[in-house]
Amino acid sequence: MRIKKIAIENYRLLKQFSIDLEEIMSLVIGKNNTGKTSLLTVINSFLNGSEKSRFSFDDFNIDFKKELKTLIEEDLPLESDYKPIGIKLKLFIEYDESDDLTNISRVMMDLDPDNKTIILGYEYHLTYDALERIKTKHSEFQTKEANKKAENQNYKIRDVYDFLKIYQSDFFKSNRKSIEYDKTDDKENDDVYIDLDSEKISTKEIINFKFISAKRSVTNKENDKTLSTQTSEIYNQTEKTDEQNEQIEMFKDELISTDYTLSTIYESLFENVVEKVRRFGGIRNDDSTISIESSLQHRELLSGNTTVMYKHNDTTLPEYNNGLGYMNLISMIFEIEIKIQEFKKSKLERPSDINLFFIEEPEAHTHPQMQYVFIKNIKSILNQGIVREDGDNRKLQTVITTHSSHILAESNFDDVKYLKKESENDVIAKNLIDLKIQYQEDPKQYQFLKQYLTLNRAEIFFADKAILIEGDTERILFPTLMKKIDFEEKRRYEGLSEDDPKLPLCSQNISIIEVGAFSHIFEKFIEFIGIKSLIITDLDVVGNDTKKCRVAVGTNYSNDALRLFFNSATLDELKSFSIDNKKIRKNGEVWQSDINGSLCVVYQTEENGVTARSFEDAFIQINREFINEKKEGFRGLKNRSLFDDNDNDSYKLAEECVNKKTHFALDILFHTDENYTNWQIPQYIKEGLLWLKQ
Template structure:
């Protein structure tokens, strides 16, 4: 038995949200503020909240913003309740088979068809039609009174200038806009009610039938035997303060869970017997220790003989003894034992999580409750396990956690309690992501500013396989694992060809920031990925993660050259050439994204807006679209300071065309350039195309030399003695904007 899917409606960013869960472990990843914590929150509030149906832990801010706007419009336009669901909901889709114990689930099953092996648990915080009508009436009365108070408080009395009148009107309008939110904030618990349901899963349609349900609250059916949720939150009580004994406290919690477990009864009994023996020994010690005060008490006498005779005995409690009286130590070089707070926070966090996991596993087994079986489904939610830990620790954690949890739920030895366990782990760690099974990964991304969706990474593999590009997906998976799992957490991405761009890009971004300081590139969460000339291999991935992406490539102009073979016959070959002579391009990525077009004239004529692309989901191809989130830039025609126009074919000739003066200055050293060709270029004997083609010995070295020879001007602007080629500059400016 397992949860196959989670659906959430109208909760914070989870407006219309669906998440497929894996059988064992689901790794939830995504950028900051993309709904990961909201998922934990709604699960906890609905499943673990023991409050009555008349009260809830939900607040006004839990309602999705678009839902609040919809409800406001519906009420102010005096619309009927209709068929719309008004509220928050969490649905757990439960799948089972013939091997499962259905004694608990049978109470909520609504379809006896043996082929239907799914049911839905639904939790709602919603309004009924009756409550909706009451809400409307109360809100309209509140609005009239509140509006009158606003008009009175922010009247135009005493205001003279038009500017003051306009400012006062704006203030009044702002206050009026908040009336609905104020009413909802203070009154939602009066009109929204908690509801728990078992909903029919319509096998024929493959969806839930909300009109066919069992009210679990009115029927008195508890769900804690069906599902048990335990959480390890990101805000863990880990500290290396010498007064803090977090791990030691966890050891006592662990004991409390294990105490009633029959499998550990021998160890528990030994502990209790040792305490009894210690009590007897302490009784004798206490008799001497407290002898003086006991005798003084005895001198006061009493009504009858012996009334004021007391004795002090030892009553060690096995549970209380562990609280504050155990210390977790760690061995240092096999010579000394050091207290827990000597550990770094990373180790303490990792050890603390292991303790917590063991405590929660004991809770799942119901070890502290006699004659009670584990719930049918046990859900463990671990939030951001990477806190305080370095990459190697994160690798160790994710490599081992799945095996540890599987072993615990399936039993390590005969007689162990077996239970169904599913785990959700959320993370911001690229290291944990890279070490994970990609089929377990769930990627959260914003669909718009008020809505988040979840994507299965294994669905991306299906897209590649369907297109006959299995090897591309294999390459992508290896590449992301070894190099760039950080892409999943980036807000924007830059895909570059090689070392030259990688080395120089930060300097170019800095130059853009100096010119446009309002939204600096260097302060944005941008991931730079080196893909060679194979950005087209990443196209499905770029579309999948749906972040603003800049692809930087070379135009690679070419034309047909005719030569003779050994038999004297003409042989036509496509070879690189100057862009002024080019008739075609050889760049595979450019041709892919532009539907196979190879004519150089097409690319030369494109303005920036036409280089912005968007994927057509139905056709599966990319097309120019100003609303697109991907831009491909390549060399364009430019005029340098000497008035010479030139269209570069690669970064090197485009850069040297603009920055010939950098090579003329004696103080600047470029050892990567062949002196013979440099002399010819400066003398005008060869053009920039031949110079870039023949003179550059090492492109990475050249890039480093450009940085080493860079200067800061009198206005403190860095890299001021060279210019960025236009195609790179316009691409970075586009990326800089939201």
Template sequence: MQLTHAEVINFRALERVDVRIDPKATLIVGRNNSGKTSFVNLFEKFFGEEDTRFVLEDFSTGRIADIEQARQIFAEAQAHAARGDTATSEDLLAKAYALVPAIRLVLTIDYTEEDDLAPLAGVILDLDDACFQVKIAAALETARPHDFLSAFWTASQRAQFDRVKWLRRNFSDYFTPTYRAVSLLDESVRRDIKRGVAESILSVKFVYAQTKMDDTPSDKARTLSKTFETYYKVNSVREDRHQSIEQIETALASASKQLDDNYATLFDPIFEDLRLFGVGTITPVQKPRIVSFIEASGILRGSTRIQYPSGDDDFHLPEGHNGLGYSKLIFTILQVISFHQTYERTTPRPALQVLFIEEPEAHLHPQMQETFIKNIQDFIDRKTGWKVQVVITTHSSHIVASSGFHTVRYFDRSEPQLTVKDLSTFQANVKATPQGDETLRFLRQYMVLHRCDMFFADKVILIEGTAERLLLPEMAKRSAKELLHQYVSVIEVGDAYAVRFRELLAFLNVKTLVITDIDSVCSRHRVACPPGNGQTVTANSTLKNWLPAKSSVAELLAVAPDGKEQGHVRVAYQIPERESGTCARSFEDAFIIANAELLARNYRQLALKAAFVKEAGADPAPNDIEVKAYDIAQRLSDHKTDFAFDIMLLNDWAVPRYIAEGLQWLA
């Protein structure tokens, strides 16, 4: 038995999304503010603590506007009713009721004949022998839309009416959570159920990123200590209590008896004075006794600390001296263990359990991030019979890389309405294409070997080499400052592999700039040559097979700017710095042409000045450097990183035109 789908309707930015839940671990990824946390919050509101409440702002903004429109239509209905036009009034009321929104979380559960179906007995509505699914719909809705709209409309007739304040103040009076089973074969067939029935089917646990961890020397927060206190409480109430718990309580009982005797000796003189205080006048004060009442949970709560060994085994350091990453990891593990033990002692046990973990990468270094999911899953697998499903929201490229495409659900907000993209679908689509297996293998290996954060970026730039990567921040600063305030993922892919990212970038729908070289070669001998040397073609697979899908250099140079775009992707390759000017073949000669005058003045301070002297002479003029740019670049081909560092030492250099235009488009 497992949860397979969670459909969310009208909750914050999640106007209508369907998230497929993996049998083991599901990764929720996306840019900041894309709705990942909202998805988790909705489960908490319907299946978490009892005091978790909905508020007006939990509705999608468009649905809040619908409430106001419903009030206006209700007002029209009232006016028609006052004139005796009952038919029109009833039609308008029906429209008004339909506009009153509801937040819904619809869960689809698959089961088999071998599963224990007792928890599902009240929600199986389909008698078809071939149907092995049930649906549970949790909703926040108003059961009395007429009363709600009537009160809303009546209030609006008063002076100084503020509709938002009124809705906030009266929200919980009219909008309440409901739970019902829904037929998969006919959605009009449904049965109301109590919250307790829903919770007996689905049990949830939340481990949030913003736990109150600190590493202050005063050790005031004691987050881990308090977590161990909770762990003790869970185990102390179990029927099959651990032997060590019995021993702890036996020791405390013995200590309590000794304290009673000592208390009696210490306080007896005071009690004797109290007894004699009222003799002869009033009833003597009865002699009280002080009794120690020691509970193990109380001892843990106030008097127990977690400590760690220092270099000297005889001296231990307090919890606050431990690193945040280690503390966060222990905290998360304890939460998972507690969830399992709660499951074991619950009778009857819930049919499903889902563990939500928010951003576990907080304070964890990359290697710990990579092994985190594996370790959690290994722990779950070791617990016989415990088939909990884990849902993780993350911004960690390391966690994504170690999990595989099939587990990833990408929350995409590039369009006005948020959509959820299932990367298992992407994987299946690519696999069906020629060389699909090879492309998937390349992408998986790339994600493991490199920090690939395109899943979390606002925009993406694919570049060829190290020189461009080193200089890109400064080039953006000089030509497109807006990019400095956006999350841009820069991915170094070489000249032959950018095309391997085509399907993934199209699937993610993220705005992307591909900066590549024109890589001109002579059409006959296929050897490198300047772009203007007769019949030349490109050797660049991106330009030939993706954008703009042309081989001839002449055709490439004739492509208009919009011809370099395809959907959310644009390519940038060398073009002349000025009309009818020289065109470069690579980034290095493009930079030399764009900065010939600057280099003529400053070439002596370059570490690679010998390349300029050998090709352009001992005292080259700007024109000499521009004419010889290709040859100078050829000499620099084995020293591209050093050339990038040379550029960093120069002032007031210009960004090559093709890169400047591309960055401005991206910005």
């Protein structure tokens, strides 16, 4: 039994939101402010929160606030036309023949043996009766506000939003339902349901939700005892579940003995937890290790009587002496152990059918290697599920949210859920595995994309913008090209006595990705993630013999990306396109020119009456004097004397003088002055970067 989908309405950015969950682990990724924390908080508010403090007016989606404002200020609709509105959560639960149906049988809406889905609905809504009352209350509020204004002309009248901030909780109420599911249409029927509140049916036995927040309390201040407190909590949970009885009885028998004896018992009691810390990278042979030692003289008996110490060179040191990253990792492992013990419940109380565990941003304070180790090991622990000594074992379904490209790179591509802002007030969730369908005509392309992104460039999922480049030359130069653009734009605006309204390129969240000659393979992926993207490629002109040649004598081109994105435009057409023609948007299956398009594909354009074929050709053409002056210091050049003959054009110099492209790029960097003023950026690159900066 598992949750296969979660649907949310009108909660913060989650306006009409749904996300599919995997059976064991779902990795939820996305940039900041895309609803990852909101997903956690809305589930917790409905499943664990109290009625009184469940939601505030600020939790309402902005569009929903506007809808509510209209309802309150305009005429009362007919009751037959009105459906209760508010924040809603739906859990789509899937079960099979092997599951114990004792608990969910009470909420089943359909006895069809082929229908193995139930929907639990949680609502914080405004009923028709409450709408009538809130409109009356608002009228009274307006009258009082008008009277206050009459008495004091400086008084600022409060509007309907101010009213709702004060009184919303008096009219919105929570409700729980089991909603009919139509397997034929794969959708819910909200009009047919069981009212779980009026029927006094609990869902606690069906689903248990727990989480570890990103706001963890661990610090390395001297008075911090977070880890020590957690070990006591693990002990208390273990005692409450009546597990490890032998160790606990030993603990009680030896409670009045020496700290040394108790420390030996702790070593046995916490052996599994310490082993998990070791597996996650918290302990290495050449690094400090942890031990849990008794400190009875500082604690009340049976509670809080453990202190985490670090063993280092035969010396034990208190927990706060270790680095914050290690402390956070160890604390998280302890917290996972505590939550798993809580999921088990007591001997007299069986675990819930579904145990949903949410871990928020496990990467906090940890370096990349720790993040790799964490995600590599966590799935093996989660796969064990909820294991009890009495044999009543349940699965553990986990959701992990992250900003870490390192965690993503080590994860199963098919487990990943990508949150993306559709607008300023709406977020959607996409399954990365859905990309497989889009690449079904050429599965090899999907396999390449999947391997490349997870192994090399997972950070693009967290970027606001992306630059797709061909190779090492661009990779070496582009940070400097972006810095040069920023310097030039800053000087330009200083001359105008005003500030540049756009953030500098180097201050923007831009991911630079090497794609070689495969940028066309990334077409569907670019569309999928939907971020503003710049592709920088070469014109790659060829002659009638299909061999590369000067653009001036060329008849065609060999660049597959240009052929795809510009619909097999001719070479002459490509040469005639302006920067606006190169801004494109997908329309159905075809990319079309669109000045407001979110993708721009640039290539060499005419400068000084000549169009170059490659980056080196374009750079030499407009920076020949710069290279001439320093050519003896350019280690990436050969046949340097060719630069002395003015009849040798930039194409010939690029072909016959550039010994190794990466060395040539490094030469440019080495000889650049501190203000980036002694050479120029080729026009096609400059146009693209200025577009991306906007």
